[in-house]
Amino acid sequence: MTTYSRLYHWIDGKQVAPASDGVIDLINPTTEQLLGRVPAGTAEDVDRAVRVAVAAFPAWSATTPADRAAVLARAVEGMERQGKALAETITAEVGAPDKISLSAQVGFPLNVLKSHVDILRTFTWDDHIANSLILKEAVGVVGAISPWNFPIQLVMAKLAPALAAGCTIVLKPSEYTPLTAYMLAEIFQEAGLPDGVFNIVCGTGPVVGEAISRHPLVNMVSMTGSTRAGRQVFAAASETVKRMHLELGGKSASLILPDADFEKAVRTTVDQAYFNSGQACLAWSRMLVPDDRMSEAAEIAADQAAQYRSGDPASSDTDLGPQQNRACFDRVQEYIGGAIDSDAKLVAGGLGRPDGIDRGWFVKPTVFAGVKPGDRIAQEEVFGPVMSILGYDTPDEGVAIANDSIFGLHGAVWAADEQAALPYVKQLRTGRIDVNGAKTNLVSPFGGYKQSGFGRELGVYGFEAYLEIKSVQLAGDDTGGLEAGIRVREEQG
Structure with missing residues (x-):
């Protein structure tokens, strides 16, 4: 079977040969037959992708929200055109019935992407508190680690807000279901996303996930997976005090x-x-x-x-x-x-x-x-x-x-x-x-308490997780000082 094989990583907007010849077999869960192969990435592959993302960050983060919204809107159109192919791939690698693959596995992330186009068109990027200018800026390079059960949705819950915020990304998709990640990369490239903004390194959690979590040039790690894996990612990322988002297990x-x-x-x-x-x-x-x-x-x-x-x-x-x-x-x-x-x-x-x-x-x-x-x-x-x-x-x-x-x-x-x-x-x-069985709302925040993780995804709350807050004190404004700050806070309740 070669139809689904992708024996390369996606780095700097193109197919890049892996640093080693290790491969991962993808197995169709319905037939138990070989579906395809992808590279077993290494720390060297991760380092290459991260450095490309670092280089791409200044230009992408400097684009206007309107320009980023335009790229995301074109990606929406690309996903709509490729919806059937995406759903067929999901069915092959996840085993989800066709009707679920199209309506939920593809439909949900498509709506998540649309929602971030809307966010970019309305979001307020600065604020004033007395003599302080408050700026909201992209957090930097994001390492995204996603699981196999909803391979597009759980990638898009990270990809859409990160791109909207002006971040660049290195994604490790699940080694069980990586195929749609490559398809998304091609869709975003066709939509005009600059090279190096969205990168993919395939591989296992203990190798590629660990390398992303530990890399000193990664500014944030967003991971969805088991609580056991989340503890490992958290420990690795804590060495460089990265911002963390963990969406882990449940027993609801x-x-x-x-x-x-x-x-x-x-x-x-x-x-x-x-x-x-x-x-x-x-x-x-x-x-x-x-x-x-x-x-x-x-x-x-x-x-x-x-x-x-x-x-x-x-x-x-x-x-x-x-x-x-x-x-x-x-x-x-x-x-x-x-x-x-x-x-x-x-x-x-x-x-x-x-x-x-x-x-x-x-x-x-x-x-x-x-x-x-x-x-x-x-x-x-x-x-x-x-x-x-x-x-x-x-x-x-x-x-x-x-x-x-x-x-x-x-x-x-x-x-x-x-x-x-x-x-x-x-x-x-x-x-x-x-x-009472209320409908799912894909723009309301999603995340857990306790060992289900921390942080929120989806909607404006999830989007803001990919932003840093910068406080600028303006000396020319004579309304500042502690008393003015206290007064403003009292007026705001």
Whole structure:
């Protein structure tokens, strides 16, 4: 298979031969066949890319917001033209069903890119506080490290704000799903992005990710991935006191209160947990229900799981694709086996592939009821289509169970109405919460509490993460001084 091979890095606007002859095999998760190959990059490749990004930074950061907006707008048009090809590549390397690849895996990042065109057209780049001029400037060279589950979206959540801010970038895409990153580079080049502003070095986390994190000329590292990998990146980047953004794991809870539309809440929670075959850090993998409705919840959830059809991602009948790689498949099987051996009740799915499927890393859509808060499957991120249903005695106990986690990324509250939900929303220690199945908002900030990381992506909050703030004291302004500053602060509340 050579169709998908990209045996080069993308540096300074062109294909660049790697420093070594090491390669990484890409495996189609549906067929388990070779999909293509990419370079196994080295620290030398990273250094070359970083130095190119450093050289490109002064000119790119000096462009006007209008000029950067024009480049991003042309890239939007390029993504729209290439949407089908991007979706086909996602299906091949991730295993996502076609309908998800086009609508979400491509559609979401396209809207993220559009939102940053809008930000550039309205953002205020300076401010005044008494005799001080406050300037907002690009942070510099950004090292971006992205995972395999949403390879365009989780790249675009870094790429769009960084480019909009005037930063230059060195990206390490996942070694499992790097192909769409190359396609994005070509789209942005066609859109007029100057050479050296967006660079790609393929390779593994311990080599390329480590080199990016440690490089003294990288000013910021933005990484999405597991909490384990985030700790390693954080340690490496801390040596040079870089700005950091980490979006890490989750074990999100969907809290269904007694007065909620129970059937809708249960079914929607299952759907959200199974999205992208459960390979999402924001999955509601814990469903919290009143103890006296455990059996009802289990019955509804099992019925919803039974409606999921696994199979060829290219088929319009397929709802659930495979896990992206064999290691993930094995890990999910281990969690399912461990839960079966516990006191939890298996009500749907279980070990092995779905019936009728003999190849590909497919997992049965699985539901466990009667899971205890301290169970391993209730505490650790499974990253597969596995739902745990936990019971609570009172809503306050439900909140306590939801907060009993090292993670705090996403969550849900289901109640009779929004006003009834809000007191519980405020008690949950998590960065994003949906009330009664509210729609995803791609311009609201996304990020976590606790070991789910820190910093925010998306919208203006995510954009501002790529800006430095410079305070300029103007001697010619006689309105300055401590008293004036205090007075302004009091007037502003």
